[in-house]
Amino acid sequence: MSTESGLNVLKPKDFANDLEVRWCPGCGDYSILAQMKKVLPELGIPKHKIVFISGIGCSSRFPYYLSTYGFHTIHGRAPTFATGLKIANPELSVWVITGDGDGLSIGGNHLLHVIRRNVNVNIVMFNNRIYGLTKGQYSPTSRVGHKTKSTPYGSIDRPLSALSVALGAEASFVARSLDVNIKHLGETLKRAAGHRGASFVEVYQDCNVFNHEAFSYATDKEVKADNTIYLEHGKPLIFGKDRHMGIRLNGTDPEVVKLGEGVREDDLLFHDEKAPEPSLAYLLSRMSYPEFPEPMGVFRCIDAPVYEEQVDAQVEKAVETAGDGDLDKLFNSGDTWTVD
Amino acid sequence: MSTASTDRGAENEYEFEERESVIIRFAGDSGDGMQLVGGQFTNASAVYGNDVSTFPDFPAEIRAPAGTLAGVSGFQIHFSNHDIKTPGDVLDALVAMNPAALKTNLPALQKGGVLICNTDSFTLNDLKKAGYAENPLDGHGIDDYMVVKIDMTRLNRDAVGKDTPLSQRAVDRCKNFFALGLLYWLYDRPTDPTLNWIKQKFGKMLDVCEANERSLRAGYNYGETLELFTHRYRVKPAKDTPPGKYRQIMGNQALAYGMVTAAKMAQSELVYATYPITPASDILHELAKLKHFRARTYQAEDEIAAMGAAIGAAYGGKLAATGTSGPGLALKAEAIGLAVMAELPVVIVNVQRGGPSTGLPTKTEQADLLQAMFGRNGECPVPIVAAAHPSDCFTMIQEAFRIAVEFMTPVIFLSDGYIANGAEPWKIPEIDGINKIEIKYASSPNGNGSAQAFQPYTRDEKLARPWAPPGIPGCEHRIGGLEKEAITGNVSYDPENHQKMIHLRQEKVDGIANSIPEQTVTGPEEGDLLLVSWGGTFGAVSTAAAKARDKGQSVAHAHLKYLSPFPKNLGDLLGRYRQVLVPELNMGQLRLLLRGHFLVDAKGYNKVKGQPFYVSELEKAIDGLLED
Numbered sequence: 011m012s013t014e015s016g017l018n019v020l021k022p023k024d025f026a027n028d029l030e031v032r033w034c035p036g037c038g039d040y041s042i043l044a045q046m047k048k049v050l051p052e053l054g055i056p057k058h059k060i061v062f063i064s065g066i067g068c069s070s071r072f073p074y075y076l077s078t079y080g081f082h083t084i085h086g087r088a089p090t091f092a093t094g095l096k097i098a099n100p101e102l103s104v105w106v107i108t109g110d111g112d113g114l115s116i117g118g119n120h121l122l123h124v125i126r127r128n129v130n131v132n133i134v135m136f137n138n139r140i141y142g143l144t145k146g147q148y149s150p151t152s153r154v155g156h157k158t159k160s161t162p163y164g165s166i167d168r169p170l171s172a173l174s175v176a177l178g179a180e181a182s183f184v185a186r187s188l189d190v191n192i193k194h195l196g197e198t199l200k201r202a203a204g205h206r207g208a209s210f211v212e213v214y215q216d217c218n219v220f221n222h223e224a225f226s227y228a229t230d231k232e233v234k235a236d237n238t239i240y241l242e243h244g245k246p247l248i249f250g251k252d253r254h255m256g257i258r259l260n261g262t263d264p265e266v267v268k269l270g271e272g273v274r275e276d277d278l279l280f281h282d283e284k285a286p287e288p289s290l291a292y293l294l295s296r297m298s299y300p301e302f303p304e305p306m307g308v309f310r311c312i313d314a315p316v317y318e319e320q321v322d323a324q325v326e327k328a329v330e331t332a333g334d335g336d337l338d339k340l341f342n343s344g345d346t347w348t349v350d
Numbered sequence: 351m352s353t354a355s356t357d358r359g360a361e362n363e364y365e366f367e368e369r370e371s372v373i374i375r376f377a378g379d380s381g382d383g384m385q386l387v388g389g390q391f392t393n394a395s396a397v398y399g400n401d402v403s404t405f406p407d408f409p410a411e412i413r414a415p416a417g418t419l420a421g422v423s424g425f426q427i428h429f430s431n432h433d434i435k436t437p438g439d440v441l442d443a444l445v446a447m448n449p450a451a452l453k454t455n456l457p458a459l460q461k462g463g464v465l466i467c468n469t470d471s472f473t474l475n476d477l478k479k480a481g482y483a484e485n486p487l488d489g490h491g492i493d494d495y496m497v498v499k500i501d502m503t504r505l506n507r508d509a510v511g512k513d514t515p516l517s518q519r520a521v522d523r524c525k526n527f528f529a530l531g532l533l534y535w536l537y538d539r540p541t542d543p544t545l546n547w548i549k550q551k552f553g554k555m556l557d558v559c560e561a562n563e564r565s566l567r568a569g570y571n572y573g574e575t576l577e578l579f580t581h582r583y584r585v586k587p588a589k590d591t592p593p594g595k596y597r598q599i600m601g602n603q604a605l606a607y608g609m610v611t612a613a614k615m616a617q618s619e620l621v622y623a624t625y626p627i628t629p630a631s632d633i634l635h636e637l638a639k640l641k642h643f644r645a646r647t648y649q650a651e652d653e654i655a656a657m658g659a660a661i662g663a664a665y666g667g668k669l670a671a672t673g674t675s676g677p678g679l680a681l682k683a684e685a686i687g688l689a690v691m692a693e694l695p696v697v698i699v700n701v702q703r704g705g706p707s708t709g710l711p712t713k714t715e716q717a718d719l720l721q722a723m724f725g726r727n728g729e730c731p732v733p734i735v736a737a738a739h740p741s742d743c744f745t746m747i748q749e750a751f752r753i754a755v756e757f758m759t760p761v762i763f764l765s766d767g768y769i770a771n772g773a774e775p776w777k778i779p780e781i782d783g784i785n786k787i788e789i790k791y792a793s794s795p796n797g798n799g800s801a802q803a804f805q806p807y808t809r810d811e812k813l814a815r816p817w818a819p820p821g822i823p824g825c826e827h828r829i830g831g832l833e834k835e836a837i838t839g840n841v842s843y844d845p846e847n848h849q850k851m852i853h854l855r856q857e858k859v860d861g862i863a864n865s866i867p868e869q870t871v872t873g874p875e876e877g878d879l880l881l882v883s884w885g886g887t888f889g890a891v892s893t894a895a896a897k898a899r900d901k902g903q904s905v906a907h908a909h910l911k912y913l914s915p916f917p918k919n920l921g922d923l924l925g926r927y928r929q930v931l932v933p934e935l936n937m938g939q940l941r942l943l944l945r946g947h948f949l950v951d952a953k954g955y956n957k958v959k960g961q962p963f964y965v966s967e968l969e970k971a972i973d974g975l976l977e978d
Contacts, residue, residue, distance in 0.1 A: 056823065058825070094666065098670070099667065325644055347399060
């Protein structure tokens with residue numbers, strides 16, 4: 011990442027603009043915006059080289075509330091614009107802001123492909139398990155049985171796990187955080203920004219109007235320690251208020267175990283975000299409440315070739331081999347004849 | 351590079367009959383290599399100095415069941431000693447490699463025409479597949495033609511020889527070259543270009559190379575040796591061709607060349623984002639070979655993604671385009687609307703094919719004009735230009751880019767399957783004579799170095815807003831699909847602003863009329879009848895109009911390359927003729943627009959068969975109108 015001198019003076023307020031933020035009072039989006047403004051000055055990237063691209067939905071208003079370059083595009087397609095932009099100018103730092111409906115429903119296909127190509131963009135998916143902007147229909151991450159305006163008898167659709175989807179596309183960086191855990195959120199966004207390649211971050215975000223407290227199991231003081239597990243590279247998977255619980259592999263399945271009583275830390279599953287295969291990360295992405303504590307943090311972070319760099323490399327190679335494109339030579343290639 | 355030369359054998363006994371022009375068609379099974387030999391014959395004729403026009407006609411299936419009517423693939427070539435604009439109506443010669451090819455193509459052959467059949471494929475089985483109860487070569491159905499029956503498969507096997515290590519299947523695959531060689535002899539074509547091509551193409555596979563060479567020579571010599579024909583034909587090089595250096599070019603190829611040229615002329619780089627679709631895919635194939643022009647090709651996951659990436663690249667400051675056909679244009683509609691709202695320069699190529707829905711993927715049609723014009727939500731004006739013939743793609747795609755960047759707007763470029771796959775001679779342009787495209791990026795907030803925030807929706811005298819790709823310090827701004835406030839570009843729901851912006855966007859597109867040439871006509875400046883056409887029907891309509899004038903009829907022709915906005919003088923022009931006829935390969939889409947815009951009582955001549963117009967049917971339509 012290029013650092014230009016004199017940038018350290020930038021403050022979060024430098025990334026704010028004078029537009030009125032129009033999310034509902036109490037929306038989790040405010041917290042994500044605040045953390046983003048805090049993280050951006052720390053990246054050492056000048057403002058004019060940062061671009062936020064979004065689709066449609068509450069989350070996708072995000073670019074309007076920053077003072078960087080921003081493009082609020084069409085529903086589900088933000089990754090396509092971001093990919094074109096990165097092909098045009100690989101030097102830009104590009105963020106894709108999306109939601110569970112935008113990214114996993116109408117734009118599911120594009121999400122898969124921007125990830126599998128490993129375009130160097132940072133994708134942040136605000137997951138509130140509901141359609142907010144259209145006023146409260148169920149989303150592809152809504153739980154089975156969820157009663158919404160469009161599912162008065164409860165949803166019968168099986169939900170998608172955003173992280174399983176990303177890992178299915180072999181994402182090189184996958185992480186999860188929470189809107190209310192601001193420290194963790196800031197750190198996670200920063201790590202995503204630092205990763206070369208497509209970074210995918212799912213943020214559990216409270217829609218306090220249409221799906222309030224959907225994530226209370228992971229945010230309430232009383233229970234969050236028992237229902238979440240914070241991943242650390244190279245460390246065993248331990249959780250619980252008293253850090254007395256752990257995750258152990260039983261064959262190929264994870265199981266919750268109590269530490270002590272014959273179970274030592276060394277028996278637990280150790281997190282390896284750099285594992286070349288996405289299998290371990292995938293297994294973690296399958297762990298969900300209430301059967302399991304839900305993992306937070308970086309699931310996977312591996313080096314992989316970056317798409318737009320390879321595009322450029324092919325161009326440079328072609329120029330090197332065939333010489334800088336010469337129109338006259340091109341037009342005169344093949345059989346020609348002269349009329350006098 | 352090769353020059354025109356002929357390696358004919360001893361020219362004993364055969365006399366040459368001079369012809370002004372000749373129309374031939376190779377027809378066979380999809381796997382028979384008809385497109386390949388058609389292309390070779392075209393090239394040889396062009397190199398020889400004839401004017402040429404071609405019409406490849408092939409099924410959508412890559413390999414339809416062998417021997418069936420559905421699997422017939424044809425390639426028609428019209429070559430001439432004067433300027434021609436169409437592949438021609440009726441055939442002088444037909445090569446039928448199997449019964450199905452005979453059945454589907456015989457109606458196009460004129461009485462007395464040359465009919466060459468590969469008798470080896472007229473087996474009981476293949477006759478049955480073609481729906482023949484009896485062998486037509488034994489009956490009287492072909493009495494009207496000059497029939498030449500050749501057991502081509504066997505002769506070809508003998509020619510390639512027993513010493514070849516190739517399988518019999520591979521040997522049989524060469525028989526198209528046998529047919530080609532025979533026609534080269536019959537029409538006195540140079541064989542060098544094809545022999546060179548074979549060497550280049552199969553150079554590393556010596557056996558294949560040799561087999562094809564032997565087949566070609568054997569076909570040529572077979573004509574020379576056997577007294578199958580009473581004479582040979584000769585079509586001298588075209589005399590009315592303007593002096594210069596020429597090559598052969600196909601529509602999609604010309605389009606690709608035009609795109610890299612536009613990028614050079616704009617001192618920019620091309621990003622071409624697309625999704626494979628017939629008949630537009632060859633543009634991608636051509637451009638993918640031109641990476642040394644710093645052309646970046648991107649095969650997206652779907653049509654919408656291709657449009658998004660093209661817009662993203664335009665937003666990033668590159669010369670950006672996407673290419674598709676009708677079904678793809680439908681999918682891209684929403685994103686094109688965004689490009690209209692965000693006012694970003696991007697070119698959308700639509701190589702039209704038969705519709706609706708999947709329609710006729712490999713056949714030509716002009717039925718997407720109204721889709722290009724209106725196929726988006728809201729009041730969403732997009733300029734439209736259309737190429738008239740294969741090499742015109744080169745020029746008009748540059749025009750599309752010029753309009754896009756000069757007016758900060760998406761531009762739709764219409765081609766069609768007939769233009770895309772058709773070939774014609776192209777006078778190689780002088781690089782110095784090609785128009786530059788001027789790109790002006792924003793350099794600092796509002797260009798005046800003021801500390802004030804950048805205003806992305808200010809406008810120049812052409813009503814274009816500034817192009818400010820990310821990366822310019824001080825020009826950070828936010829755009830999107832929500833209605834924009836004039837000047838600031840902020841989101842605005844203000845009723846007055848919405849009305850103002852809708853008018854502004856329309857006015858901007860209308861103003862393009864001031865930057866395009868006035869409409870010209872060929873023929874009388876006023877008179878009985880004006881033919882108005884657009885797109886790939888140019889050749890047939892202009893030829894029909896010229897023939898009408900030769901007969902003494904007062905018929906003019908206006909061919910539109912700018913369809914939105916129309917040239918400024920079009921309305922005036924339409925009023926100068928007693929009647930207006932709009933021939934189109936659709937149900938009357940341009941006619942509807944002309945009637946709506948100019949209240950002119952335009953008549954239509956419409957055909958929707960997936961096939962181009964015959965000159966003769968247009969002549970008849972003209973006669974019909976003038977008789978009334």
